[in-house]
Amino acid sequence: MTTATATPIASPAPAIPPDPGPKRTRSWISRFRPSRIVVNVVLGAIALFWLMPSLSMLIISFRPAGLFEISGWWKAFTTPSQLTLQNYKELFVGGNSTVLGGGVPSGLAPGSVLDSLRTSLEISIPATILVTLIASLTAYSLVFGRWRGRNIVFLTIVGLMVVPLQVALIPVASLYKDLGSAIGWNPFGTVSGVVMFHVAFGLPFGIFLMRNFFTGIPTALIEAGRIDGAGEWTLFRRVVIPLAVAAAASLAIFQFIWVWNDLLVALVFLGGSPHVPLTLFLYNQERTLAANFWIISTGSMVSIIVPLIVFLSFQRYFVRGMLAGAVK
Amino acid sequence: MAVAVLDRRRTPRAGRKDKGKGQRHLQSLAFLIPGAVLLGAIVIYPAIQTVRYSFYNETATRAVGLANYKSLFSTADTLVALRNNVIWVIVFPFIVTVIGLVFAVLSERIRWATAFKTVIFLPIVFSVTASSLVFTQIFQLDPHVGVVNAVVQTVDDWIHPPGAYPLSAGETVSTIATYGVAPGPHGTLVSSKAVSAGDAVRLGLTGINADALTVLGARAARTPVASAGSITGLVWRDFSISNPSNITSVYADEDGFPNMRLALLKSDGSTAATTVTDASGLFRFSDVGAGRFHVEIQASNFQAGFSGTFWLGPQSITPTGNLSQTAQALLSVPLIDISMILAYLWIWAGFTMVLIAAGLAALDREALEAAHVDGASEWQTFRRVTMPMLAPVLTVVLVTMVINVLKIFDIVINLGADNSGPGGQASTLASDVYNYGFGGGVHTGLASALAVVLFILVVPAMLFNLKRIGGNK
Secondary structure (H helix, E strand, O other), X not given: OOOOOOOOOOOOOOOOOOOOOOOOOOOHHHHOOHHHHHHHHHHHHHHHHHHHHHHHHHHHHOOXXXXXXXXOOOHHHHOHHHOOOHHHHHHHOOOOOOOOOOOOOOOOOOOOHHHHHHHHHHHHHHHHHHHHHHHHHHHHHHHHOOOOOHHHHHHHHHHHOOOOOHHHHHHHHHHHHHHHHHHOOOOOOOHHHHHHHHHHHHHHHXXXXXXXXXXXXXXXXXXXXXXXXXXXXXXXXXXXXXXXXHHXXXXXXXXXXXXXXXXXXXXXXXXXXXXXXXXXXXXXHHHOOOOOHHHHHHHHHHHHHHHHHHHHHOHHHHHHHHHHOOOO | OHHHHHHOOOOOOOOOOOOOHHHHHHHHHHOOHHHHHHHHHHHHHHHXXXXXHOOEXXXXXXXXXXXXXXXXXXXXXXXHHHHHHHHHHHHHHHHHHXXXXXXXXXXXXXXXXXXXXXXXXXXXXXXXXXXXXXXXXXXXXXXXXXXXXXXXXXXXXXXXXXXXXXXXXXXXHHHHEEEOEEEOHHHOEEEXXXXXXXXXXXXXXXXXXXXXXXXXXXXXXXXXXOOOOOEEEEXXXXXXXXXXXXXXXXXXXXXXOOOOEEEEEOOOOOEEEEEEOOOOOEEEEOOOOOOOEEEEEOHHHHOOOOXXXXXOOOOEOOOOOOOOHHXXXXXXXXXXXXXXXXXXXXXXXXXXXXXXXXXHXXXXXXXXXXXXXXXXXXXXXXXXXXXXXXXXXXXXXXXXXXXXXXXXXXXXHHHOHHHOOOOOXXXXXXXXXXXXXXXXXXXXXXXXXXXXXXXXXXXXXXXXXXXXXXXXX
16 A cells, blocks of 8 residues: 555546546646646655555554554654564464453454454445446336336435435334344344345435436437347346446445445444444444554454455546545 | 246347337336335335434333424533534535645646545545544554654654653642752742852752653762852752751762753843753852842753643633533534544545546636636636636535535544543534434434434535436436
C-alpha cells in the first residue's frame, strides 16, 4: 500500500453521463509554468500526508506488541530491525506466549481473525451475487417489461436509495425472530440474516444502476428476439446480460466493498455470535478493556487486504459504480 | 413456470409463433418477485412498522402517543445527538467538497495525477471501522505514541521550552520552597531577603525529581563565596541524608541545581540581569551596582512541557460550562467531533475529488479555451466559467455528503468509543438508534422515533434525487 500505485483511477469517464469526448490535450491550464513546481511540491506533500495513517497502521502491525505503549511507530524508520512478523504469526498460527497479552483465539477457532475473514467472505460473496442477479432481473422487467406503472415503481426505487437502514433494523430483528417461532428458521444471529438484509438494502441502488444501463440497449434487439419466439429468461440471459457485463461488474464490485466494510448490520444481527465478520472483530477488540493494539493493527491489515486487492484489480469498475451511485 | 422457461433455452426456431402476450407479461412480472419480496419484507414493511413503533412504549406493547418525540426533543441525551448531527451536516459536507474541488483542480496540472488520485482515494476502500482505529492510534494522548500530539509537542517545546525541573502533579512552587525563598508572582520563587552587592545567598529547594539531576550532570553543592561588587549564590537541593533536619547549611551529600534560570530584580520589580546556575548550582551577578535586589528563580524552570491533548475527549471547545444542562447539550462543540470530522475528511476527500474530477473532465473545454484566448486570467476563468459549469456536480456531491453524515455511525462508535453511548458527547441520531434499539437499556419506542427523525431529515435529499433523476430520465 505504501507504493503510489500507477494503476489508473478510471480516466474518470462517468458511467451514465455522456462521454467527455475526445481525449483532452494538455491545455490552457498547463500553460501557467511558474506555479507548476509549487503545485507538484504541494500535492506531493499532501500525498505523503494522506499515506501517513495507512502507513502507520502497517508499521505498527509489524512492530513487537510491547512497543506500542512505549514509542511511536515512526521510530521504526530509525530502527528498522525492530520490525517482525510476530503479530501475524500469533494471529494465524498462535502458540507464542511472548506476545503481549494474547487475548484472541488463533488459527481458525471461533473468534479468531481467520475465522472472521471467512465469515466476511461468507457474507460478502452471496450478498454480492444476489444483489447483482436480483437487481438485473428487476431492472430488466422495468425496462423491457410491458406492464403498467413501471415509472412509479422506478421512482419508488430511486426514493428508497437514500432510506437509512436504521429505519428497518428493529422491525427486521423481530421479523427474523417471528420467522423462527413460525417456521423454525430464525435468521437472527446467522449469516443468512445479514445477507438478506444487505441484499434488500443493496437492491435500490443496484436496480437503479442496471436500469440506467439497460435503457441504453436498443429495444429493437429485444423485440427481434421476441418475434423469434425467445422467452424472457432467454432474452435476459443470452442477450441482455452479455451486453451488461461491465455494468454488472461495477455493481458487484461496489456492493462487495460496501458489504465487506459494513459494521452496523453485522453488529445488530451477529452481535452475540461466535462467528463475526472482520469489522465486528475489530470493533469487539477495541471494546475489550485492555485493547490490544497489536491485534487491532494486524487485524486491520487483514481486513484491508481483500478490498484492496479487489479495488486495485477492478478500479475502473468500482469508480464507475461510485460515480453512477453518487446518491447512496 | 420455471420449466416453461427452461424449455425455451435453445435458440428459437425461425417462424415460431410469438408467445401469447399474457404469458410474456407474466414472465416479466415474475422477474420482479425476488426484488419485490425482499424490498417489501426488509425495507418497506419494516419502515412502516418503525413509524408505528415510534408511538409505542419501550417494549412496543402500549401506545404512548407523541411521548417519544417529546422526550427526544427535550431530554439532554438525545439533544446531544441532534446537535452532533447538526454539527456534522454544517461542517463536513462543505469542507469535504472544497477539498475535493481543490484536489481535483490541482491534480489536472501534474503528470502523476492518477497516482495522486489513487493515494487520496484509497481510504474509501477501507472500512470506516479500520480507518477509525487508525485514528484512535494517531490521536493517542501520549506524545510518545500518538503522532498528532508528538507534532504538537515538538512545536510547543520549540515555542515554550519546558523547564529542567517540571513540577510533578500536586506540587506548586510553595511546596518546594525550603530555605531562603518564598513564592513570588506567576509561579516564580523569590529570595526571602533583599540582597545587595557583596552578598552571598543560599536558596534551598526540595521535592524535585532526582532523576532530572542525574540527567543534567549535577555536582555536589558548595557554599557560595561572597565577592565584592557582585551578588553570588547557590540554588541547591536542600535535603541531606546525613542531616535531614538541618535546612540552613550546605552538606557534601547535597547536590546543586544546574541550569536554573535566575533573574535579579530591582526594588521596583524590573529585571536588572539574568543568569543560569552552573553544575554545582552556583551563580553570580557581576557588577550589580548600588541598591537592593531580590534573586528570582524563574517560573519557566518548573514548567512542564506539553504532555498531550485528549483529542478524543468530550471537552467542549465552546465556553458552555456555566450554562444549563439543556443549553450545554445544544451549544457545546466537543473536541471529539472535530477529531472525528478530521478523520472522516481523510476517508472521503478521495470520493469528492473523483466525482468532481469526472465533472471537470466532462466540461466543455472550448468554453475554457475561449475564456483564455479572450484574456481572462486563470482565476477569472475558474471563477466565472469553470465554477458555474461545475455547479450541478458540486450540488450532487454536497447532497451525497449530507446524506452520508446524517446517517453517520461507524466512525462514531469506533473513534467516539466511550463517548458514543446514550448522551455521549460523540453520539448521533444513528448511533442512538443502535444504542436504544439494541444496546443496553433498550427503548424500542424512542429508538424508532429517532429512526423516523433520521428518515425525515433524509427526505429533502430524496426529493432532490427524484427531481434530478425522475426529471431527466
